[in-house]
Amino acid sequence: MTFPVVGMVGGGQLARMTHEAGIPLGIKFKLLSDTPQDSAAQVVSDVVIGDYRDLDTLRAFAQGCDVITFDHEHVPTEHLRALEADGIPVRPGPDALVHAQDKGVMRAKLTEIGVPCPRHRIVRDPADVARFAAEGEGFPVVLKTVRGGYDGKGVWVVRSEAEAAEPFRAGVPVLAEEKVAFTRELAANVVRSPHGQAVSYPVVESVQVDGVCDTVIAPAPGLSEELSARAQQLALKIAKELGVVGHLAVELFETADGRVLVNELAMRPHNSGHWTQDGAITSQFANHVRAVLDLPLGDPRPRAKWAVMANVLGGDYPDMYSAYLHCMARDPGLKIHMYGKDVKPGRKVGHVNTYGDDLADVRERASHAAGYLRGTITE
Amino acid sequence: MTFPVVGMVGGGQLARMTHEAGIPLGIKFKLLSDTPQDSAAQVVSDVVIGDYRDLDTLRAFAQGCDVITFDHEHVPTEHLRALEADGIPVRPGPDALVHAQDKGVMRAKLTEIGVPCPRHRIVRDPADVARFAAEGEGFPVVLKTVRGGYDGKGVWVVRSEAEAAEPFRAGVPVLAEEKVAFTRELAANVVRSPHGQAVSYPVVESVQVDGVCDTVIAPAPGLSEELSARAQQLALKIAKELGVVGHLAVELFETADGRVLVNELAMRPHNSGHWTQDGAITSQFANHVRAVLDLPLGDPRPRAKWAVMANVLGGDYPDMYSAYLHCMARDPGLKIHMYGKDVKPGRKVGHVNTYGDDLADVRERASHAAGYLRGTITE
Missing domain, CATH: 3.30.1490.20 (ATP-grasp fold, A domain)
Structure with missing residues (x-):
C-alpha cells in the first residue's frame, strides 16, 4: 500500500469533516485530539490523545505521518518549525500560518503586498x-x-x-x-497546493449574528461580477504571497462605496465554506486534503444556482436527535451535518445545507431547520 | 446525548461507505469486523474484531447498539432470530433477509406474490x-x-x-x-423504513463483464417510462411484501419482448447504487442509515442528467495512489471512492463516479479513470 498518512492536529468538527472527505480517497487519517470525546475523535480510527502545545507529543504524533495539517491555528509557530526541521511536511507551513495566528503580522503583510485592509x-x-x-x-x-x-x-x-x-x-x-461601515460581510475561499495550483470558490455572503456566523449564502446575492472577481483575485494573491497550502478563507467587508477590505484570514477549512459539502462539485474538505497531499485540485464550481448554510447552535433543549423527525419529514432534500458535540446554549454543534433554484425557498429551508434543531422554532 | 448507536456487521466497503454517510447525522457507528485491516475497520473509531458466525460474539457486539444492520447477508438466520429475541432491532430482520440469503426461498416467495422470475x-x-x-x-x-x-x-x-x-x-x-435471453441487466434500488415509507431511485443499467459489475449508468439509457415505472413498482412491492427495512437492490433482466424478470435481490447498499453518492440528492448509504433508524427518508432524485459508476478492479500494478495524479489532473470533476484494500488482480478495490449532461462524455470519463487506476489504460 502506497497511500499516504495525513496527520491532523485538533479534534474539532473541521477534522471530523476532513476525515469524512478523506475516506473516499483511501488515504489514512491520523488524529491528534485533546480528548476521546472530541468531535473528530468519535469517528476516526487512528487517534492519539495529547496536547498539541507539547513538542514531544507533536513529534511522537508526526512519526509515520506523511504530512501534518490542522483543525485550528493554535499550534505554536516554533513547534511547527521544529517539525519541519525533523523533515515532516507541515501544510500550511509556519511561515504562512503565522499570518492566521497573529493579526499584527497579518495586517503588516497584507499592507505590504497592497491588499486593502481597514x-x-x-x-x-x-x-x-x-x-x-x-x-x-x-x-x-x-x-x-x-x-x-x-x-x-x-x-x-x-x-x-x-x-x-x-x-x-x-x-x-x-x-x-x-470600525468599517460595511454593508455586509463576504468570504472568498481558495485552496492552493504546494505545486502552486489554486482554485477559487464562488464568493459568499456571511450573515453574522452576535459576532457568530449564522448563515452563509453562495454565491453572495447581487454581488457584481467585477467585485466578485476582485475578491477572488485578492484571495488568490494572498494565498500565493503568503505561501498558503490548503484551504484559505478570506473574510471581507463590502462597503457602500464598492470596496472590499480584508477582515480576517483562516488557513484551514472554514465555516464560510461548509456549503461546499453539498453545493459544490468538490468540497473545501476534499480540496484541503488534496492540497496538503499535493494532488491536483478538484473542481470548485457550484452544483446548484443557490446554496445556503445555516449554523445549528445549541439551545436550551439537549435532545436534537428527536428534532430530526420533523426536519427530515418536512424537507427530504435537507442536508444535516452534526458534530457529535454536547449541546450547550450558543455552542456551534452542527450546520445544515440546502440548495436549489429559488433563493428565498433555499434560505427559508435552512433557517427553519437550524431554528427547529436549536429549539427556537417549534413547528 | 440521545443520538443512537448503529451496529454494522461486516467490515467491507459497504460498511466503510455507510460510516462515511453516517458521520454527518451525528449518529454513533459501531463495527463488527473480521480483522482490523478490513476496509471499514480502517476508518471507524468503534470496532469490535470478531466472527459474525459466532452467536456469543454477535450478542456481545449488540450490547449498547440501538439497531443492528449489515454489510453482507452471511449472518446465520438463527443468530438474527436470537438477537431479536434478546430485544435488539435487526434491520433488515431475519424474515426479510432470508430471501437474500437463500435463492430457493427467494424464488418461491417472489413467485407466490406474482413477481416475474426466470x-x-x-x-x-x-x-x-x-x-x-x-x-x-x-x-x-x-x-x-x-x-x-x-x-x-x-x-x-x-x-x-x-x-x-x-x-x-x-x-x-x-x-x-x-438461461434468460436478456438484452441487458437493470437494477431497481429502493429503500424502505419500518414505518413503511419507501423511496425509489431511478432504474439503472448494469453492465457486467465476466460476471462482475463493470459500469452502472443512471438512469438506464433509452428505458421506456412504462418499463421504468414497472421495475420501480416491482421493487417497491418486493420491499413491502418481504418486509424489507433498509436498502433493497433488485437486479433485473430486460428482455427483447419488453419484460423485466428478477435475477437477484440484495438487502443492503449495493454496487448498482454507488452512483447515488455523487449523482443523487440522498445516497443509498445515507438512506440505509435513515431507514434502519426509522427516520424519514431522504430525496432519492438524481442531481444530474446522467451519472456513471465504474468499478475499479485490481490490476498487476499495486500502486494505485500514483495514478491519482493523472486522473485528477485530467478530470477535476472525477469522484474517486477507494476502499483501502490491497490490490489483487480482479478484486474490487474502489469505484469512480462521474456525472453531467452528455452521456458519452460522462461514460468515457468514468471508464478512463477506472482503466487508468487499474493499469489497463496508460495515457
Missing part, C-alpha cells in the same frame, strides 16, 4: 487608542488581541478611551482597527 | 437438471447453489447433463433456472 496599527495603551481614533474618524474603534481570538472572542468595539482598558489586561499586543 | 425449480442431481431443461427450452441451464454465492461465484451455466455434476459437490441445495 486602517490599523498596534496600540500600546488606552491613551494610544484615543490617539488612533483621533488620527481617523474617531470612536468607535475595534480592538483585537493579536493572538488567541475566534468567533468574536478577543475582539472589542470601544467607544471611548475609558472603555479601552479591558483588551490590554491579557498582556498580549493589541491591534486597533477602524 | 423459470426455475430446485433440482436433485444432474439427471434432474436434464429433466428441467427438457421441461423448457432445453440447455443451457443456469445452476446456482441456494446459499453462499456472490459476484458470479456459486453460479454455473451448463450445456449438458455431464456438465451439471459440479454444483452438487458442495452438498447445498441447487436451484436450476432458465
